[in-house]
Amino acid sequence: MLGLLTTSPSGLEQLWFGLITVLWLGYFFLEGFDFGVGILMPFVSKDDLDRRVTINTIGPVWDGNEVWLLTAGGATFAAFPLWYATVFSGFYLALFVILVALIFRGMAFELRHRSSASAAAWWDRAIFWGSALPALLWGVAFADFVHGVPLGANATWTGTFFDLVKPYALVGGLSTLSLFTLHGATYLGLKCDGDVRDRAQRVARWLAPVTFAIVTAFLGWTYLTAHSRHEVGLVPPLLPIAGVAALAAVGWMVRERLEGWAFLGTGLVILAFFTTLMLNLYPNVLVSSVSPSDTLTISATASHRYTLEVMSWVALIFTPLVLLYQGWTYWIFKKRVTRPGATSAPVSTNV
Amino acid sequence: MGTIMGGISTLSLARWHFGITTVFHYLFVPLTIGLGMLVAVLQTAFYRTKDPAYDRMTKFFGKLFLVNFAIGVVTGIVQEFQFGMDWSRYSTFVGNIFGAPLAIEALLAFFMESTFLGVWIFGRGRVSERIHLMSIWLASLGTILSAAFIVAANSWMQHPVGFSIDPVSHQAVMTNFWAVMTNSTFLLAYGHVLFSAFLTGAVFMLAIAAWHLRQGHDLAGFGKAARIAIVATLITAVGTMFLGDSQAKQMEQQQPMKMAAAEALYNSAYGASFSLLTIGDLSGQPIFQVRVPHILSVLATNTWNGKVQGINQLQAEATAKYGAGSYVPVIWVLYWTFRIMVGLGILLFVVGGVGLWLMKRKRLEQSKHFLRFASWMILAPFVANSVGWIFTEIGRQPWVVYGLLKTSDAVTIIAPGYVAASLVGFTSVYTLLAVVEIGLMIRLARVPTPVLSDTEVDALPELIY
Numbered sequence: 001m002l003g004l005l006t007t008s009p010s011g012l013e014q015l016w017f018g019l020i021t022v023l024w025l026g027y028f029f030l031e032g033f034d035f036g037v038g039i040l041m042p043f044v045s046k047d048d049l050d051r052r053v054t055i056n057t058i059g060p061v062w063d064g065n066e067v068w069l070l071t072a073g074g075a076t077f078a079a080f081p082l083w084y085a086t087v088f089s090g091f092y093l094a095l096f097v098i099l100v101a102l103i104f105r106g107m108a109f110e111l112r113h114r115s116s117a118s119a120a121a122w123w124d125r126a127i128f129w130g131s132a133l134p135a136l137l138w139g140v141a142f143a144d145f146v147h148g149v150p151l152g153a154n155a156t157w158t159g160t161f162f163d164l165v166k167p168y169a170l171v172g173g174l175s176t177l178s179l180f181t182l183h184g185a186t187y188l189g190l191k192c193d194g195d196v197r198d199r200a201q202r203v204a205r206w207l208a209p210v211t212f213a214i215v216t217a218f219l220g221w222t223y224l225t226a227h228s229r230h231e232v233g234l235v236p237p238l239l240p241i242a243g244v245a246a247l248a249a250v251g252w253m254v255r256e257r258l259e260g261w262a263f264l265g266t267g268l269v270i271l272a273f274f275t276t277l278m279l280n281l282y283p284n285v286l287v288s289s290v291s292p293s294d295t296l297t298i299s300a301t302a303s304h305r306y307t308l309e310v311m312s313w314v315a316l317i318f319t320p321l322v323l324l325y326q327g328w329t330y331w332i333f334k335k336r337v338t339r340p341g342a343t344s345a346p347v348s349t350n351v
Numbered sequence: 352m353g354t355i356m357g358g359i360s361t362l363s364l365a366r367w368h369f370g371i372t373t374v375f376h377y378l379f380v381p382l383t384i385g386l387g388m389l390v391a392v393l394q395t396a397f398y399r400t401k402d403p404a405y406d407r408m409t410k411f412f413g414k415l416f417l418v419n420f421a422i423g424v425v426t427g428i429v430q431e432f433q434f435g436m437d438w439s440r441y442s443t444f445v446g447n448i449f450g451a452p453l454a455i456e457a458l459l460a461f462f463m464e465s466t467f468l469g470v471w472i473f474g475r476g477r478v479s480e481r482i483h484l485m486s487i488w489l490a491s492l493g494t495i496l497s498a499a500f501i502v503a504a505n506s507w508m509q510h511p512v513g514f515s516i517d518p519v520s521h522q523a524v525m526t527n528f529w530a531v532m533t534n535s536t537f538l539l540a541y542g543h544v545l546f547s548a549f550l551t552g553a554v555f556m557l558a559i560a561a562w563h564l565r566q567g568h569d570l571a572g573f574g575k576a577a578r579i580a581i582v583a584t585l586i587t588a589v590g591t592m593f594l595g596d597s598q599a600k601q602m603e604q605q606q607p608m609k610m611a612a613a614e615a616l617y618n619s620a621y622g623a624s625f626s627l628l629t630i631g632d633l634s635g636q637p638i639f640q641v642r643v644p645h646i647l648s649v650l651a652t653n654t655w656n657g658k659v660q661g662i663n664q665l666q667a668e669a670t671a672k673y674g675a676g677s678y679v680p681v682i683w684v685l686y687w688t689f690r691i692m693v694g695l696g697i698l699l700f701v702v703g704g705v706g707l708w709l710m711k712r713k714r715l716e717q718s719k720h721f722l723r724f725a726s727w728m729i730l731a732p733f734v735a736n737s738v739g740w741i742f743t744e745i746g747r748q749p750w751v752v753y754g755l756l757k758t759s760d761a762v763t764i765i766a767p768g769y770v771a772a773s774l775v776g777f778t779s780v781y782t783l784l785a786v787v788e789i790g791l792m793i794r795l796a797r798v799p800t801p802v803l804s805d806t807e808v809d810a811l812p813e814l815i816y
Contacts, residue, residue, distance in 0.1 A: 049814075052814045052816060053814065055816045056473075056814050056815060056816050059469075059472070059473055059815055059816045060469035060470065060472065060473040060474075061469055063424060063465035063468070063469060064462060064465040064466040064469055066424075066428075066465070067457060067461040067462050067465050067466075069428070070427075070428065070431055070457040070461055071454065071457040071458055071461070071462070073431050073432060073435075073457075074431060074450065074453040074454030074455075074456065074457045074458075075450075075454045075457075076450075077431075077434065077435070077442065077446050077449070077450035077453055077454065078446060078447075078450030078451045078453065078454040079450070079454075080446075081442055081443050081444075081445070081446020081447060081450060081522070082443050082446070084435050084442055084446060084450070085435050085439035085440070085442035085443040085446070085763075086439065087435065088432060088434075088435025088436050088439065088442075089435055089436055089437070089439035089763040089765060092436055092765065092769045092773070093769065093772070093773075095432055095436060096436075096772070096773045096776060099428060099429050099432060100776060100777075100780055102425060102428055103425040103426065103428070103429070103780060103784070104780075106421060106424060106425040107421060107422065107425055107784060107787075109421070109816055110417065110418060110421035110816075111418070111421070111787065111791065112816070113814075113815075113816050114418075114791060114795075115791075155443075156764065157765070303446060303447040303450070303524075303525075304447055304517070304524045304525070306524070306525055306526060306528075307447045307448070307450075307451055307524070307525045310451060310525070310528045311451055311454065311455075314451075314454075314455050314458065314459075315458070318458050318459055319458065322458065322462045325462075325463075325466055325467075326462065326466050329466055329469055329470055332470060332474060332477060332478060333473060333477075337814070340814060
């Protein structure tokens with residue numbers, strides 16, 4: 001008996017649901033543009049030097065960005081053990097693909113410039129697929145959390161891999177794929193100079209309306225199906241609407257070449273997108289498509305009070321410190337990346 | 352439940368999965384910790400003395416450090432995720448306690464090492480020399496901190512403290528975080544892990560420097576690197592052995608079965624002898640053995656005639672306490688991993704000692720035999736690290752959390768096909784990575800220093816990757 005009780009979450013449990021949401025938001029905001037840069041690399045580069053310019057825009061920061069994922073995973077393990085155990089074992093093959101993708105992608109950044117030209121071409125493929133697959137699969141997974149997975153009594157998984165790829169989840173995956181790619185395009189527009197910058201902006205101009213269509217469809221679907229599924233769900237229409245509006249604004253900003261604003265805009269859309277999903281999930285953490293009584297809730301999966309208190313103190317003391325020094329590195333590397341020899345202009349943030 | 356496929360259970364697949372991915376991950380982790388600190392030492396020496404030889408060595412070993420770091424990072428993500436994937440019942444049981452150090456590790460250590468390593472790689476020439484030096488030290492500190500939390504988590508599995516069992520959910524619940532972080536098992540294990548990691552870095556540096564000295568490359572630079580490495584090898588080998596010895600005594604108290612199995616000691620004995628070598632099987636009737644009288648008692652209890660408990664008595668005790676079943680781990684694995692680990696530790700201590708003696712006699716560069724031998728020693732710490740962990744983890748079986756949860760009750764209830772696919776997948780990917788990685792390491796390690804800095808560092812200062 002795993003204690004699947006239908007009690008409402010305590011303040012501390014709500015706080016940790018919120019903190020884990022923040023960790024995922026941080027991860028998708030930051031690694032979102034990393035993924036986008038990786039996906040766009042083949043399309044905005046004409047030669048090897050262009051590709052190196054592209055990769056170097058995220059060179060100093062991608063690893064730190066990925067730590068947000070490890071922190072989100074670790075925090076979920078500590079604060080909601082049953083949630084962690086159920087999701088990670090249930091999404092087994094999807095997670096396997098994500099892990100292999102992240103392995104190849106990370107190795108490629110470190111190894112491609114030390115490899116021969118033919119090996120570098122393979123590492124380039126690793127960067128593209130290693131970015132595109134997780135960008136797609138994270139959206140599928142989060143859509144599944146909301147619309148439900150085949151979860152039987154006592155958090156036992158009753159379905160197969162193909163129960164995870166439903167139309168709603170696929171649209172969710174396409175949303176994150178297009179959104180992260182657009183986020184990467186606005187990041188490249190802001191962070192490099194010359195041809196790569198121009199090509200990235202050209203991509204952003206046609207990608208913005210496409211993304212708008214997909215994300216609007218997905219958020220609309222999410223909103224329309226939310227209330228009928230569980231009355232307690234908390235979906236302020238403000239957030240998805242703000243997200244869609246921001247996305248529309250991004251479409252205009254990339255045309256006007258408001259680079260700083262456009263990047264902020266795609267970032268805000270990502271935040272609104274995932275906050276909508278997590279609020280829709282609340283007070284559950286994993287919805288069962290088999291029976292509502294088998295849905296996992298915050299309070300049924302949470303750790304005991306003492307663990308959450310210890311973790312709260314640790315988070316309170318160290319999170320500001322992390323934000324401070326991680327922010328500082330973005331400040332150090334604020335210069336645009338250019339081809340060697342080209343004169344580099346300072347970043348005009350236009351904010 | 353569909354947990355058997357062609358006679359292979361999800362449990363054994365999941366155990367191989369964990370074993371292979373973890374041993375592979377841990378090939379790179381100690382080198383990251385050890386070499387990170389040594390690169391920081393080299394850079395500090397350059398910062399203080401402005402001797403360009405130290406700068407060349409910093410860049411040379413820094414490159415090897417980075418290639419190694421990357422593979423440690425990407426294989427580390429798998430580590431955090433596979434607890435949930437393959438061991439979901441374990442994760443549910445221990446999450447209250449085991450999850451906390453993992454989350455804290457990411458927050459305190461992983462952010463620190465990855466962020467400041469980014470500054471170190473890309474910041475040369477963009478931040479001041481002082482900040483650049485600080486960033487390698489902070490990255491090194493991050494690696495040292497990360498080991499603390501993961502070893503604390505592992506030590507809790509070896510010797511659970513600061514917890515109670517929830518009567519409703521049957522989960523282990525943390526009652527005292529301080530007790531978890533000051534677990535006596537943790538304090539010794541952390542010291543042993545850290546010293547052996549520094550030893551790994553030192554031997555790695557010594558082996559490569561020795562190779563270049565034999566080739567006659569950059570005698571000023573590699574001579575300095577070799578000297579630092581020799582001193583570090585000697586100090587850290589002593590530290591590793593000293594702590595390992597304390598751990599053996601603690602093991603006799605906390606996990607006597609592990610000690611008995613390591614010695615293939617079937618019956619309790621006073622003044623037990625230590626078996627140096629056994630030919631035949633380990634069932635208690637060996638064909639040929641070399642035994643040193645009393646040494647096992649000294650090792651386990653610090654007294655000449657102390658009592659060391661035997662496998663048969665411990666098995667009977669465990670059955671009475673926990674119910675029917677075998678509580679004996681795989682004896683031959685423990686017997687041999689223990690001997691290989693200890694033997695290699697002593698060997699590296701000797702290498703450090705001989706190296707120091709040659710240094711004092713000012714004959715290091717001329718001692719071709721020593722340099723050749725030292726180069727081959729590069730394999731020793733990696734083997735010792737691997738067998739050390741295999742010993743610790745296999746020796747805890749059948750428990751995953753000692754005395755609380757058996758490994759067979761910890762595994763995810765899932766069709767074996769999933770785990771088999773993942774096992775085959777990760778094994779193939781890791782094999783590919785190993786080939787690429789080792790090839791690249793050998794190539795980078797063989798390039799003499801000045802050539803390296805001309806083509807790779809200075810040609811494209813704007814683009815690092």
